[in-house]
Amino acid sequence: QQQVKQSPQSLIVQKGGISIINCAYENTAFDYFPWYQQFPGKGPALLIAIRPDVSEKKEGRFTISFNKSAKQFSLHIMDSQPGDSATYFCAARTQGGSEKLVFGKGTKLTVNP
Amino acid sequence: NAGVTQTPKFQVLKTGQSMTLQCAQDMNHEYMSWYRQDPGMGLRLIHYSVGAGITDQGEVPNGYNVSRSTTEDFPLRLLSAAPSQTSVYFCASSYSRRGARSGANVLTFGAGSRLTVL
Numbered sequence: 001q002q003q004v005k006q007s008p009q010s011l012i013v014q015k016g017g018i019s020i021i022n023c024a025y026e027n028t029a030f031d032y033f034p035w036y037q038q039f040p041g042k043g044p045a046l047l048i049a050i051r052p053d054v055s056e057k058k059e060g061r062f063t064i065s066f067n068k069s070a071k072q073f074s075l076h077i078m079d080s081q082p083g084d085s086a087t088y089f090c091a092a093r094t095q096g097g098s099e100k101l102v103f104g105k106g107t108k109l110t111v112n113p
Numbered sequence: 114n115a116g117v118t119q120t121p122k123f124q125v126l127k128t129g130q131s132m133t134l135q136c137a138q139d140m141n142h143e144y145m146s147w148y149r150q151d152p153g154m155g156l157r158l159i160h161y162s163v164g165a166g167i168t169d170q171g172e173v174p175n176g177y178n179v180s181r182s183t184t185e186d187f188p189l190r191l192l193s194a195a196p197s198q199t200s201v202y203f204c205a206s207s208y209s210r211r212g213a214r215s216g217a218n219v220l221t222f223g224a225g226s227r228l229t230v231l
Binding site: 006009034036041042043044045046089099100101102103104105106 | 117144146148153154155156157158161163171172203205207219220221222223224225
């Protein structure tokens with residue numbers, strides 16, 4: 001049972017373009033939705049996160065859009081750069097005392113110069 | 114402040130051998146966890162701990178043991194390695210919600226340990 005479904009599996013965009021990665025979930029007990037960025041040979045690192053009481057959060061060129069009723073959230077990377085080429089994971093955390101995250105399967109983003 | 118330190122970075126085992134992947138953090142994080150990363154599968158939770166002396170199973174715990182005798186260390190043990198355990202393993206830690214200094218609690222990952230079981 002995959003709790004967070006992520007698409008697409010891979011994405012190729014041109015420099016300056018917009019990259020969009022989508023995630024969907026079923027569990028309404030999730031209360032925190034982070035995105036992680038992973039470069040080859042490195043561990044994932046937190047990129048940006050949102051709570052379900054907010055519909056959008058923007059940090060620089062990165063924006064999360066959140067649709068609570070549809071149980072979907074997405075990452076938008078504006079003005080994509082070759083340095084953004086990485087694997088991106090969406091994740092979700094369940095309410096309660098544990099901090100454990102469930103992750104999507106990841107999207108490999110390639111930004112061509 | 115080293116963050117989350119994993120050792121070894123690379124390891125090759127034969128089927129049936131045992132080994133321990135080490136994880137240490139110096140951020141006084143209460144929560145620690147182990148994930149495995151396989152191509153096309155994302156990150157899957159193996160075991161986690163919410164504090165010293167407390168551990169629990171994640172999504173894929175079979176074949177792995179953990180213990181948490183101190184706040185800083187969270188080793189992952191493979192008692193009898195199998196080729197299906199060939200993977201990249203990540204340790205991650207964070208403050209618990211009770212100890213979080215801000216609303217967004219950040220899960221900090223180590224650099225990973227690549228394990229090959231022949």
